[in-house]
Amino acid sequence: MAVQLLSGNEACAIGALRAGVKFFAGYPITPSTEIAEYLSRKLPKIGGTFVQMEDEIGSICCMNGATAAGLKAMTATSGPGFSLMQEGIGYSAMTELPCIIVNVMRGGPATGSPTRSSQSDVMQARHGTHGDHPIVTLCPWNVKECFDLTVEAVNVSERLRIPVIVLADEITGHMRETVELPEKPLLWHPTNPRKPRDQYFHYDDSNNYDSNIASFGEGYRIHLTGLVHRKDGFPTNDPEIIKWNMDRLRKKLEDNESWLWDVTFEDLGSETIIVCYGSTARSAMEAKRQYERKTGRRVGILRLRMIWPFPQQRLVSLLKSARRVIVPEMNQGQLNRSIERTVSPDVPVISVLRYDxxxxxxEAIIEAL
Amino acid sequence: MDKFLDFFRLDERFPHMLCPGCGVGIAMATMVRAFIELGINQDKLCVVSGIGCSGRVAGYLDCDTFHTLHGRAIPSATGVKLARPDMHVVVFGGDGDIMAIGGNHFIHAARRNMDITVFVLNNRTYAMTGGQYSPTTPTHEQAATAPYGNCERSFDICFMARASGAMFVARSTTYHVVHLKKMMELALGKTGFSVVEIVSQCPTLYGRYQGLGDAVSMLKWIKERSIDVSKVEDPWHVPGKFVIGVLHDREEVAPYTELYQGVRNEARKQERC
Structure with missing residues (x-):
């Protein structure tokens, strides 16, 4: 492993390549474009494909097509493009196609602040597309994690066959740090073997996750549809099957929640605990250091690497002894609601917000401490 | 006949959900006959469709089938083709699906010369949702959302395809099934982006709004209004007629999959970068 000076966006692109991504479809948008630029240089060298589509809707559909044909594929975008991609995210959830989207957040709504940082797509990442659907969202706080969590996104998305969002932001995307990135990160491989064609059902109860699923061109003659479908993939209006289909999607996360939960923490015995994610966690760490040096009092810190599905049960036990919780966010308060629901009602949850x-x-966090 | 029936998912998917007299079935069956004529392997064929009556075609065929989002058949097919250049990738869609919500994708896939064939069934209406006006509904005609007559101008699908850079453009109808099969074969055999517009009857909605009667009288209406391309001087300006035949067949240039292979070769040569 060599030490390199990289931006978060570059680390993300390298993570994708080392996780086996062979296909990228995207559309230029600040502040995520470096990911597309990097992959447009590297993918053709390894026999992969980079394609710049006519818009973000085309990008995500093209990526879904490549995934359906058996490739590990991804796309990257920012707020406005992420809005356009929502229908494709729903399609991925419904057809159970892996789908990896890096959203390097900028200010919104609409065109917003393209070159400024923000964490205002937190709720959109969870609920942006219509209908009940499973989704995983990972939040890197530094350049190394832009790499790690992109690899993780590929693994989780392939394993559960659901959309996974890497929710970076302008700060983590454009910041440069020296990092050592593993040449061969740990990759997921299917554990359930594939049944022969005459016994194969694309949406069998036994293959909701962990499975080796058939792709186009392998002779399985599969049918993918965004309509509610039976286990053979064909549409239906039967209420019983609609419920089965929706339950199946929900179970993807329910059954796997415990290993998905991804938090790091320090000093949780303290009275005050900062709960943070993404680039604001950097400020929170620094606030903790300065505050402890000045006052001699410990402050707990809990950082979510995965924000969706929200690790409620895990946080209930981790925050049991907290008397006060501080939630710094670069938005008007989005994840704080989930944290309020997690701690007991007499524990104040104080939001430290910045959205300019x-x-x-x-300093802003120290003030709240 | 066996080969023909083998191409459908007879056990699971029939009877189909199309209205009596619909043109989609004729177009679908003709497409299958064209596949058989060309000896296309069912295991190496992916039929991609969007949403609408025409979008349901994918679900009846026994090959890899991709029923995508409304308007997104072409970008989805682009992904499949780029991932599996060895497969035949065919898009079957309607006028609303391909020319309205999917219009931008259509233009750019043609410009890119994606190696796919697009069959656009033009029944001049959004039939699945109940007969609203589409981008191919002629001006002044009535529709569910044009109760006082459509004030918009309509697209000429073939003209649009040619202008966007398609390699092959043809038009046929659900009346001229032998002709339609020939056009489909030519399109499927062409390397690069190829388009066949299929003028079709929709007796349930379009026909009812225009007072054109049942499926048989609609087919007669289509027949009467069709004119072969050899019989007109300028196939792009024949108002009130369906000019059928090969409208545009340009000398083949490399399709996108081949061009991108060139990018790969170039990328491997360059050390830096």
Missing amino acids: GETLTP
């Missing part, structure tokens, strides 16, 4: 495009500083 500037970095939320350690």
Whole structure:
């Protein structure tokens, strides 16, 4: 492993390549474009494909097509493009196609602040597309994690066959750090073997996840549809099967929640605990350091690497002794609601918010401490 | 006949959900006959469709079938073709699906010269949702959302395809099934982006709104209004007629899959970058 000076966006692209991504379809948008630029240079070298589509709707559909034909594929975008991609995210959830989207957040709504940072797509990442659907969202806080969580996104998405969002932001995307990236990160491989064609059902109860699923061109003659479908993939209006289909999608997360939960923490015995994610976690760490040096009092910190599905049960036990919770976010308060629901009602959850495009500083958090 | 029936998912999917007298079935069966004529392997064929009556075609065929989102058949097919250049990738869609919500994808796939064949069934209406006006509904005609007459101008699908850079453009109808099969074969055999517009009857909605009667009288209506391309001077300006035949067949240039292979070769040569 060599030490490199990389931006978060570059680390993300390298993570995708080392996780086996062979296909990228995207559309230029600040501040995520470096991912597309990097992959447009590297993918053709390894026999992969980079294609710049006419818009983000085309990008995600093209990616879904490549995935259906058996490739590990991904796309990257930012707020406005992420809005356009929502229908494709729903299609991925319904057809159970792996789908990896890096959203390097900028300020919104609409065109918003393209070159400024923000964490205002937190709720959109969870609920952006219509209908009940499973989704996983990972939040890197530094350049190394842009790599790690992209690899993780590929693994989770392939394993559960659901959309996975890497929710970076302008700060993590454009920041440069020296990192050592593993040449061969740990990759998921299917554990359930594939049944022969005459016994194969694309949506069998036995293959909701962990399975080796058939792709186009392998002679299985599969049918994929965004309509509610039976286990053979064909549409139906039968209420019983509609319920089965929706339950099946929900179970993908329910059955796997415990290993999906991904939090790091320190000093949770303290009275005050900062719960943070993404680039604001950097300010939170610095706030903790400065505050402890100045006052001699410990502050707990709990950082979510995965924000969706929200690790409620895990947080209930981790925050049991907290008397006060501080939630720094670069938005008008999005994840704080989930945290309020997690702690007991007499524990105040104090939001430290900044949404003017500037970095939320350690000083702002210290003030709340 | 066996080969023909083998191409359908007879056990699971029939009877179909199309209205009596619909043109989609004729077009679908003709497409299958064209596949058989060309000896296309069912295991190496992916039929991609969007949403609408025409979008349901994918679900009846026994090959890899991809029923995608409304308007997104072409970008989805692009992904399949780029991932599996060895497969035949065919898009079957309607006028609303391909020319309205999917219009931008259509233009750019043609410009890119994606190696796919697009069959556009033009029944001049959004039939699945109940007969609203589509981008191919002629001006002044009535529709569910044009109770006082359509004030918009309509698209000429073939003209649009040619202008966008398609390699092959033809038009046929559900009346001229032998002709339609020939056009489909030519399109499928052409390397690069090829388009066949299929003028079709929709007796349930379009026909009812225009007072054109049942399926048989609609087919007669189509027959009477069709004119072979050899009989007109300028096939692009024949108002009130369906000019049928090969409208555009340009000298083949490399399709996108081949061009991108060139990018790969170039990328491997360059050390830096």
